[in-house]
Amino acid sequence: MGSFALAATAPAFAGITLENEQGRLSFGGDVELDINSYNTQSGPIFTDDEIDTSDEYNQTGRILLDVSGERTSATGNYARFKTQPLIQTDGGFGLDDAWLALGNPGGLELKIGRFEAFDLFPLGQDVFVGYSGDTSDGLYADGQGYVYQAKEGRGRAGNSGQVLLSQRSGDLYAELATLFGDRTDLFENGNNGGTYHGFALEESxxxxxxxPVLAWTPGPWTLAVGAETNLVDDALVDERGEDISDRTGYGTRLSYAAGDWSVNANLAYLDAHQEDNLTLGLNALWGNAGLGYIHAHNEIDEVKPGAMGTLTEPGEYTVDTLYASYRFPDAIGIENFDLYLGAFYSRVDHEEIDDLDDADRYGGRLRFKYHF
Known part of the structure; x- marks a missing residue:
C-alpha cells in the first residue's frame, strides 16, 4: 500500500513524494526568473583602441523540474536517480542533472550520467557574477579575460560522459570523477574558426x-583539495601541431558554515600550454547578505606573430571582480518564494597596455525564486 506525502526531495526543493515498500519517487522543482541590467563587450579587450560596449536590459530564466527516486535493498544497498529538465523563458529547453547512482551503507557510491562533481571554488550566494572579458571557467576565448576556478573537468560539459566513484567515511570524503568525450566546447568556436593565442585549432x-578530490569536514569546517588533468595526448591540436589540450589544474578550499555565517576561501591554479592562471577567491554570507571578491592573475608566454592588438597580449594580466547579493526570504508572505538582489563589478589590467578602463564590466539583477 503506497503513501502520499509532502516532503523535501533535496535541500533546494520542497515537493511531492510517493512512497511504498519498493521505494520512493519525488517530484519538485523551482522557478528562477531574472530581470537584468548590465554592460556587454564585443571583440577583444586587450587593445589600445576603443572597446565596443553596450548596455543591456533583458529578462532571463527558466523553470526546473526535478524528478528523483530511490530504492533500497534489505542489506542497505541502494539505487538512486535524478533528472532535471529545464524550460527556458527564451523558448529553449535544457538539462541540469540526469544521473544514476549505486551505493552501499559503507559510503561507497558509483554515479553515472550528467552532473557536477565536488565544488573546489564555491562562490557563495552568486546571484550575479560576471567578469571583464565576458568569459569564466566555462569558456576560453582569445582576447578575453579568463578566470580559472578548477571546474574545467567538473561536469555538465556538452556531449561528454561522466562517471564518478566516491567514498564517505566519518569526516572524510574522497571522489574520483571522470569526464570523457568531445571537449572542444571549452574553447570559443571549438574547431569552427576557434583560436588559442591566435593559432587556429585544427584537429581534435x-x-x-x-x-580526484579529497575533503575533510570536522564540524562546521571543510578543507578540500583536488586536481584535474586530461590524460589523452593531442586531444586538441593547433595549426603548429601543438597540444592545446595539455591542461592540468589544482584547487583547494577552506569553508566554514555555522549559524548565520558561511565563509569560503578558494585557490585555483592552472598550468596550460604556454599559459599559467592563478585565481584567489573569498566570499561570505551573513544571514541574507552575501559579499565576494575574486582575483585572477594570468600569464601568457606567446601569441601568434601579427595577432597582437586583436588577441590577448603576451605577459601578465589580472581580473578583479567584486560581487554582492541580498535575499528577501518568503517575500509577500509566501513560503518558498524569495527575492534576490545581485550586483557585480569587474575590471582587467595588463602590464603592456596603459588604459583598459573601457573593459570594465558591471551589472545588477533582480531574481524571483520560487520552490515548488
Missing amino acids: KNSFIVR
Whole structure:
C-alpha cells in the first residue's frame, strides 16, 4: 500500500513524494526568473583602441523540474536517480542533472550520467557574477579575460560522459570523477574558426579528464583539495601541431558554515600550454547578505606573430571582480518564494597596455525564486 506525502526531495526543493515498500519517487522543482541590467563587450579587450560596449536590459530564466527516486535493498544497498529538465523563458529547453547512482551503507557510491562533481571554488550566494572579458571557467576565448576556478573537468560539459566513484567515511570524503568525450566546447568556436593565442585549432579527438578530490569536514569546517588533468595526448591540436589540450589544474578550499555565517576561501591554479592562471577567491554570507571578491592573475608566454592588438597580449594580466547579493526570504508572505538582489563589478589590467578602463564590466539583477 503506497503513501502520499509532502516532503523535501533535496535541500533546494520542497515537493511531492510517493512512497511504498519498493521505494520512493519525488517530484519538485523551482522557478528562477531574472530581470537584468548590465554592460556587454564585443571583440577583444586587450587593445589600445576603443572597446565596443553596450548596455543591456533583458529578462532571463527558466523553470526546473526535478524528478528523483530511490530504492533500497534489505542489506542497505541502494539505487538512486535524478533528472532535471529545464524550460527556458527564451523558448529553449535544457538539462541540469540526469544521473544514476549505486551505493552501499559503507559510503561507497558509483554515479553515472550528467552532473557536477565536488565544488573546489564555491562562490557563495552568486546571484550575479560576471567578469571583464565576458568569459569564466566555462569558456576560453582569445582576447578575453579568463578566470580559472578548477571546474574545467567538473561536469555538465556538452556531449561528454561522466562517471564518478566516491567514498564517505566519518569526516572524510574522497571522489574520483571522470569526464570523457568531445571537449572542444571549452574553447570559443571549438574547431569552427576557434583560436588559442591566435593559432587556429585544427584537429581534435576525445579527451579523458580525471578529477580526484579529497575533503575533510570536522564540524562546521571543510578543507578540500583536488586536481584535474586530461590524460589523452593531442586531444586538441593547433595549426603548429601543438597540444592545446595539455591542461592540468589544482584547487583547494577552506569553508566554514555555522549559524548565520558561511565563509569560503578558494585557490585555483592552472598550468596550460604556454599559459599559467592563478585565481584567489573569498566570499561570505551573513544571514541574507552575501559579499565576494575574486582575483585572477594570468600569464601568457606567446601569441601568434601579427595577432597582437586583436588577441590577448603576451605577459601578465589580472581580473578583479567584486560581487554582492541580498535575499528577501518568503517575500509577500509566501513560503518558498524569495527575492534576490545581485550586483557585480569587474575590471582587467595588463602590464603592456596603459588604459583598459573601457573593459570594465558591471551589472545588477533582480531574481524571483520560487520552490515548488
